[in-house]
Amino acid sequence: MTENLAQPELDLTIGGQIGFNPSGDEDSRTAFRNALGQFCTGVTTVTTVAPDGERVGITVNSFNSLSLEPPLILWSIAKTTPSFSCFQPDDPFVVNVLAADQEDLATQFARSRSETKFKGVTTHAGLQDVPIIDGCVAYLECQVHARHPGGDHDIIVGRVRRVFNLRKAPLLFHAGAFHSLGPA
Numbered sequence: 001m002t003e004n005l006a007q008p009e010l011d012l013t014i015g016g017q018i019g020f021n022p023s024g025d026e027d028s029r030t031a032f033r034n035a036l037g038q039f040c041t042g043v044t045t046v047t048t049v050a051p052d053g054e055r056v057g058i059t060v061n062s063f064n065s066l067s068l069e070p071p072l073i074l075w076s077i078a079k080t081t082p083s084f085s086c087f088q089p090d091d092p093f094v095v096n097v098l099a100a101d102q103e104d105l106a107t108q109f110a111r112s113r114s115e116t117k118f119k120g121v122t123t124h125a126g127l128q129d130v131p132i133i134d135g136c137v138a139y140l141e142c143q144v145h146a147r148h149p150g151g152d153h154d155i156i157v158g159r160v161r162r163v164f165n166l167r168k169a170p171l172l173f174h175a176g177a178f179h180s181l182g183p184a
């Protein structure tokens, strides 16, 4: 069957809802974002060190597992974000999986890159001195394995070098709001 993406069946109704084309006007793009937001995720802060030695940290919920053998993970980085030029092939980075009591950190690392980003944040030096944030649920120390274009984002594929699993309750993100899976 050949799918016609340009002209979807607009008259199909499911549960009282008419399907919409996400490439339409501003309202349809907002509705697309809202639909994506129904997919509940965990929350991570991805850290690295910039070429000038500055510590970099960005809140990311596009993280996902990719492969067990070899051990690969992926996440995506917005082209508009100041950290976009980091995470080049072979660069080291850490995926810090945030705990239920780390909502403040998620907010702090979702603000634009600045000297104050790591203010009040205690860290350990991981492989190649990449900061590992204290108090998280799990850590994946990675190296950039590949970087692929993906619309207004790039997809970063990471090869996992070392893992820590502290088995705490994680922070969750759903429909634009933070939640927790029980006390941390």
Ligand SMILES: Cc1cc2nc3c(=O)[nH]c(=O)nc-3n(C[C@H](O)[C@H](O)[C@H](O)COP(=O)(O)O)c2cc1C
Binding pocket: 043, 057, 058, 059, 060, 061, 062, 063, 075, 076, 077, 078, 081, 082, 083, 084, 106, 107, 109, 110, 111, 112, 113, 114, 173
């Ligand atoms: C819950 C949440 C998830 C986010 N996920 C991503 C993501 O997957 N990729 C991304 O590029 N930005 C994501 N962001 C936005 C970045 O955290 C934000 O743009 C941050 O300022 C980037 O750091 P920088 O400005 O130092 O580059 C997310 C923000 C929040 C609050």
